[in-house]
Amino acid sequence: MPKRVDHDERRRELADALVRRARTSGLHATGFREVAAEAGVSVNLVQYYFPTKAELLAGGLLHLRELLRPRTEHDGSPADRIRAILRALLPTDDTSTDLYRLHAAYAALAFTDPALAAQPHTAGPDELQPVLAALLADAAPAVHPERTATSLLALGTGLSAYLVSGYLTPADALAALDEQLDRILS
Amino acid sequence: MPKRVDHDERRRELADALVRRARTSGLHATGFREVAAEAGVSVNLVQYYFPTKAELLAGGLLHLRELLRPRTEHDGSPADRIRAILRALLPTDDTSTDLYRLHAAYAALAFTDPALAAQPHTAGPDELQPVLAALLADAAPAVHPERTATSLLALGTGLSAYLVSGYLTPADALAALDEQLDRILS
DNA sequence: AGGTTCATCGTACCGCTGTACTATAAAAAC
DNA sequence: GTTTTTATAGTACAGCGGTACGATGAACCT
Structure with missing residues (x-):
């Protein structure tokens, strides 16, 4: 050996x-x-x-x-990139569903385990929020970029939770996301 | 004895x-x-x-x-009731934060434990969605009631996740929720 | 070439945790 | 008043899981 x-x-x-x-x-x-x-x-x-x-x-x-680090490099207009980033967040296939569930297990553990809590354990907003806010400032001048970015990410997180629990189909989740995006992006 | x-x-x-x-x-x-x-x-x-x-x-x-069964009985106009129900969903104090975290631990367990998965383990949309949809049909005729109810609940779920993880303060979460509600409720 | 280091293995131990067995006192039944 | 439930307690057992201890063969150094 x-x-x-x-x-x-x-x-x-x-x-x-x-x-x-x-x-x-x-x-x-x-x-x-x-x-x-x-x-x-x-x-x-x-x-x-x-x-x-x-x-x-x-x-x-x-x-x-x-x-499950999201790929933030997409091409196209800022509006397209925003949509792509948020869509990529949703667990729509079996693999990403499993990974999302495992991540949920880690998150639950971290709540009571200080060692894990110290490690950045997030698929949370902390990485994506600034990226999204910058794109929003460009693509949707009418809205408050930071707040809107946070809301969109929260919506994505909630939809993801419903997806992995089987409450929503991928089609429904995408429709809900698109409805919101269509409203914001001019 | x-x-x-x-x-x-x-x-x-x-x-x-x-x-x-x-x-x-x-x-x-x-x-x-x-x-x-x-x-x-x-x-x-x-x-x-x-x-x-x-x-x-x-x-x-x-x-x-x-x-943590949400109190769905509130009084006031349909718009007020919608707002009250969604606010009550957010874990804004220490007790509800702890309970929400414990619920997350159960949900994570249920993903791989069939016995738990069989039991209805949700703080999911299944109870609230119809209630909310009915209220929305009354208070906001312009929107699709079912889809909007689902989106609002997903937003609430995402905000809750960010709250218990410490990414958002209760004030920020409530502001994000109110912004969305103000837009929908005429 | 010989010795040393390093990646790998097998086995053993110990504590914890779910579970089972037996005991007991008090209330109920008659 | 005796007997039978029943709610409670103590103790014991068995399996599993993390951890530790030796062993071994291959590669590197000189």
């Missing part, structure tokens, strides 16, 4: 195994043994890269955030 | 102990022993009323839903 291994890469592989497992079995049912089995590797190797459970969980969250 | 006890009442007491404990310690860290200690009672008594862990959890969820 090789001696030198890229530790960051290895950690990413293991974190990905955690995500794969947890997004179907649940985060609460995913420990060292499950991650090891999913990665096809020994239990102790997982502990070699993530010495403690807290670090394993944190590594999983870091990787998950990477997986 | 008395022989006859109201079992439903006792179950409610124990479920309340579970909620009290879980809303600060986290649902994952709340088992038979913790509930028993919180209720000042023996471990076995908890099991006497909730024979299995699944039933204990389900009992807690049932009680939690009761605690």
Whole structure:
């Protein structure tokens, strides 16, 4: 076996195994043994890269955030970019639904776990809000950019929650979003 | 000790102990022993009323839903009632914040636990949406009642998520909600 | 070539948690 | 008044999960 291994890469592989497992079995049912089995590797190797459970969980969250980091680079007019960003937020296929649900599990854990709470665990507005506000200032001069950006993101978050819970179909959620966007964008 | 006890009442007491404990310690860290200690009672008594862990959890969820069942009875004009219902949805004080977070933990669990998923676990739109739609049909004839009701509830859900995560202050969330309501309610 | 380091494995331990078994006192039944 | 429920408590057991301890073979260094 090789001696030198890229530790960051290895950690990413293991974190990905955690995500794969947890997004179907649940985060609460995913420990060292499950991650090891999913990665096809020994239990102790997982502990070699993530010495403690807290670090394993944190590594999983870091990787998950990477997986669902929204692509903010779209082309087209500012109005088109706004629409594209918000649409990309909604979990409309099975994969993004699973990831969103896993993220919800992490968020719930973070409420009572200070270590996780310290880590930025958000698919929250903090990254997208300024981007959206800047685009809105350009595309919709009539509205207050920051407040409108926040409201749009909140709407997207709520629609996402309804989507993953099965209360809405993707078509309905997109329609609700578009209705709001059509009103704002001139 | 008395022989006859109201079992439903006792179950409610124990479920309340579970909620009290879980809303600060986290649902994952709340088992038979913790509930028993919180209720000042023996471990076995908890099991006497909730024979299995699944039933204990389900009992807690049932009680939690009761605690945060929104009061839909308000007085005033339809417009006032709409505003009151949506405001009441937002967790603006510490208690409702804790309960909302606990509910989020239950929702996350339900995604991977069929037994919990079968139980109606929602602070979702299913109860409020028809009520709101009926009021909207009266107060805002220009808009599509069902779609608008869903959008408003989604906005409320998103704002609630941002509130319990600390991204928004109650004042900001209420302002965002009011802005939207002012636009719709003529 | 020999020793050292490093990635990997197998196994063992210990604490916690759900669950089961037995006991007991008080109230109800008769 | 005795017997039978019934609400409660204490203790015990078994499985699982995180963690720790050794072992081993391959690659690197000199």
